[in-house]
Amino acid sequence: MTALTENRSDAPAREFGGRPFGTGTLAVRGCESLTAADAPRSVLHDPAEPWSPTNCYMDVWIGLTAVLGLDPVPMLAAAFSADFLGDQWEFLKPRQEDIEELYGLMVGEYDTWRPLCEHLQCAMSRGDALIVEVDAYHLPDTEGVSYGMQHSKTSIVPLRLDPAAGELVYLHNDGVHVLSGADLDNTLGPGARSGMVPFPYVELVRLDGMHRLAPQELWRHGVELARAHVRRAPAESPARRLTAAIRDELPVIAERGMDYFHVYSFATTRQAGLTAGLAAHACRYLAEGAEQWPGDLGIMTLLEAAESLDTAAAAAKTLQFQLARVARGRTPRIDASAEAFVTGYDAGMAAVRRALGSGE
Template sequence: MTAVTESNGAAVRTEAPFGTEVLAVRGCEPLTAADVPRSVLHDPAEPWSPTNCYTDVWIGLTAALGLDPVPMLGAAFSADFLGDQWEFLKPRQEDLEALYGLTVGEYDTWRPLGEHLQLAMSRGDALIVEVDAFHLPDTEGVSYRIEHTKTSIVPLRLDPLAGELVYLHNDGVHVLRGEDLENTLGPGARDGRVPYPYVELVRLSGLKRLPPRELWQHTIELVRGHLRRAPDSGGAADGPAQRLVTSIREHLPELAERGMDYFHLYSFATTRQAGLTSGLAAHACRYLAAGAAQWPSDLDAEQLLEAAEAFDAAAGAAKTLQFQLARAARGRTPRVDTSAEAFVAGHTAGMHAVREALGLGE
């Protein structure tokens, strides 16, 4: 798409990759980066906020739409250790549709990305887009103009004439301008780390706002489904928490050999994912407990609060374990036994208590 301007009396055609109209996700039209609602899950006091880029944009998007993101966290209870990494936590598409009426699916980017962005936002829909963090100013000091790495964002409001995009990334809402905008979502993206990004379309046409009690009841059934598919957490050698720490112990010599660059990659895939999953599981437990205290049900609110405390302990232990892995990567001798055992104990106790609270105990 192009725009025509005049320069010294001659017609000049210039690219307008985002068109000329102000566009926004439905319900986000008046929002600025300063007034987008923020979830408690993105409180700076949270030990694992930001979480991971995909879960973060869903936390941010649901909060921006005036929805409670906590009910969508059921997938935290079915996360597993996959041998070389803890499962990357993502809200499940079927959960998002059941709770909020939001439908999500892969979106084929067969045209320039800017055109797809215009079309989706003109309908009020949202796109979750993989981009190169090298061009995201909110990653200053980490990736911005330093390192090319993939991450996910959600554009909320686009003003092409002002050259500004309000977008969600990590635990905040930010503004992208000028050259950074061109290189992230415009023609310049074709020359970057993510020339053909993976994109998901979030359709808002079916958006629903369930009454609090009905939302809570839906959440109970979704959590039960996740608990039924969850791996064994009985504390035996085949439980996910135990398998993680066993793998970490075996990996300590390689960390010492390969240093800090390797540590950052390794810890993101292991202790970080395990810690944030545990922390979000704790929030889900407290949400279920609050409902059980308010409305009649067969849930045990006290056991749910015990589960939340256990998951919080696991999240904290994973943070300590991550610090100790950094010591190993610097060539020091880490003492990981206490934190490793605390993570296993917390995660195992949390899973046991939430199963019991929801009537799924053995």
């Protein structure tokens, strides 16, 4: 592995004759005429949502399923098994096996042994999608946060590439955007080789087996996935362990200031809050299905769970604001919001277990 990396780094840059992306228009299947203006948008990316955008990986999956005409909500069952890892809340991702079961999309790591723009041509010419790790410094949709200001890794999905116009329509965060010129070159073209992510982590999403299940069948698969994730859920409250760790970290936040707060809160309160919010959406989806197709699910209990988890999501945002005050040298007053998060999260997860027949 080391030798391969060294060979890549030492190899001279390949000359592309000014056409690194070829000459023909490339698109993910179903996105041949897609524009940023007419791209479908999931309700999960409603600006009114307290944690939208969520995290870069969950966002591209919400966006990709939406543009493919699929319902992203069933895959949110992964939120039920989230855990606190000691120094950070688990970075929420839909599980690959869930995505394949629900949508027929096959996901796997993709080795970029050639220039990235060549792999992009290969995958998109088949109608497949790539989830690509890039530098947000070159993404115009991050203006005011990262664009031209700060180098940070994030994930995008190229949807439609027009080499003649020099434009790429791509998914990132909570929307569909356009990339062009030097930004395109430095993100996916030859310029990326000299940037922050010269050899990105890339996943291939194969669309040849994609299916659209009937609503009732999709819901039934969602129920079974939700039960499986509840069985994986940690026995000891991750919410309580998170808030205990935050209390221990308060002196460090106060000492290190706002730069530290931003990275710390992203790994803790933000991930916890978005997990609670997306779990609430999953609960409402399960409840709505149970009303249409009666069975053994507790509808009212699921709605109670959604309400508790929404409360937890809001409390996590309040807690994050209070941590910012600590970073600015203010007296920490986090007890009420920390306890509100714990109470809402634990009550919500207990209700989910009862509703799905998984006990207390």
